[in-house]
Structure formats: structure tokens, C-alpha cells
Amino acid sequence: MLLIHPKLCHTYFSLKFVLLFNLHLSAKPKIMIAKNLKWILYITLVLIWGTSFILIKKGLEVFDPIQLGSLRIVISFLALLPLAFKRFKFISSRDWFNLGTAGLLGSFFPAFLFAMAQTGLNSSTAGILNSLTPLFTLLVGVSFFKFKARCWSYLGVFISMVGTYGLLTVSGGKAFAFNIQYGIMIIFATLFYGTQVNIIKTYLSHLPPLTITIFQFFIIGWPAFIVLFGFTNFIKLTQVEPKFYEGLFFVAILALVGTAFALILFNKLIKIANPVFSSSVTYFIPLVALIWGFFDHESFNITFFLWIGLILSGVYLVNKK
DSSP states (O other): OOOOOHHHHHHHHHHHHHHHHHHHHHHHHHHHHHHHHHHHHHHHHHHHHHHHHHHHHHHTTTSOHHHHHHHHHHHHHHHHGGGTGGGGGGOOHHHHHHHHHHHIIIIIHHHHHHHHHTTTSOHHHHHHHGGGHHHHHHHHHHHHSOOOOOHHHHHHHHHHHHHHHHHHHHGGGOOHHHHHHHHHHHHHHHHHHHHHHHHHHHHSTTSOHHHHHHHHHHHHHHHHHHHHHHSSOHHHHHHHOTTHHHHHHHHHHHHIIIIIIHHHHHHHHHHHSOHHHHHGGGGTHHHHHHHHHHHTTOOOOHHHHHHHHHHHHHHHHHHOO
């Protein structure tokens, strides 16, 4: 019979305890870093995207909506293009389809829809309507991606829709019949955003965030290039518009910071958080959009804030665990 000295047993278990304790301690900083990174990305995106609507407004003073939407995509495409060449080998044939779908729904169509919508709606209203994204993330996730939702999430959808209707009855001092024809464009854009979030989380989570962003714009950049130079008077505008470079400056910031850089951060956030939390960055975007609208002398009244509160209350219920 093999005998083990008691001191050896004690030493063995002591070493095992120390090892497990150290592993536990080393895991905690990683968890904390992940949590901190999630919130850093969240706040940064709120600030960037909350500013996007005033940049669109300033860009529309020089460009028409088709020019602004296509120019926004083309600038992002050209900025990211040099980074694409070394990454082709990581993209499978199935990835191309999913990247193309995510790019069209999450970047291509919304770039035009928001620009067209803001020819009739002020920038703060556009920012508030953008907060509907989590609602559509939930609805699309439940309908097509086996996402599970609780009863109060559906109540939140209903409350936010009532708030949306109310907001469109008072925005800019215009009637609902006028506002809805522009507001519906943003509603469709948020539906596309919600679909894109689910596609990335379900089918593209194996790719790095930068790679996802690069190839989304690699795919949608070519048709945007054709639209800008083939179907608008963009070249002529460079010669006859005295504020051309001022408008280009605003759109360049919108494209490089508000689109390309922000999407890299957003795709990273999607990978480390659940889809509804990721899309809930739109929850605080209206606050930033309202601040910019105030400084740009946009008009508000008491009922305006009432409807905003209703929309955000609904979004809160959708995100409630």
C-alpha cells in the first residue's frame, strides 16, 4: 500500500488552492475590462451618432439628398478601401452575401432615407425617431432569428409607436399629414438598422468588427459611386456652388467619423453585447440631437417633450431584462 506523507498532501492542496485563487483573480480584471469597454463604446457611439443629424442638416444646405447619401458612402468607401486588400482571404462566399445584405440595410439605404427625411423634418426629430431601432431589432429578432422576448417588450413597442405618432403631430409646428411622409423614411431606416444588427450578431460574429465594416462599404461603395457621378450633377456643383467645400467638410466628418469609424465601434459592441443592448445606443442619441437642435435654434414645445418621453419609455421596456 502506497503511503503519502501528510505534509506532501498539505502542500499539494495548498498549491492547488493558490493556483485556483490566482486564476479567479486574473479572470476578474478581464471581466471588468469587457464591461468597461462595452460602456465606453456605448457612450462614444451616443455622442457620435447624436451629432450625425446636425451634420446631415448642414450638408443638405449644399447637396441634395441623393448627393449627400451617395457622397457619404463614397467617402467612407475610399477611406476604408486600402484596408481591404489584405483581408479578402478571410471572407467566405457565404460571408459575402451576409456582408452585402448587412451593408445595404444598415448603411446604403439609411444614408439616403435620413437625408431625404431631413428635407422635411428637423434634425432633433430625426434623432428621436432613430431611437426606434431597438424596437425593430426586437421584432425582427423574434420574427426571423429566434430571439425571445417578454410581454413588457411588446408593451414597449406599442407605447413607442403611440409616442411616434404624437411626435409627428407636433414636430416643426407642422401637421401629421406633412410629417409622416418624411417620418416614414426614418421608420423604414430603423427597421433596416434592426435587421442589420441581427444579421451581424447571427451570421458575422466570427469576423473582426473592422473587417465587417470594411467589406460592407467595399460592397456598397461601388453602386454609391455610380449614383454620385452617373446620376447627379455633383461635378458641376464643384464649379458653381460657392459653399461646396463647406458642405463637403460636414459630409466628410459625417462619413469618416459618423459612419466608418462609428460602425467599427458598433460592430465591436455587437460582438461583446447582446443585439438589443447594442441597438439601445439610440436611447440616448435623442438627447445629443436635441442639444444640437437647441443650439441651431430649432423650435420645441412642452408636448414635444411629452411624446419624446413616451417613445423613450417604450424603448426602456423593450430593453428591460
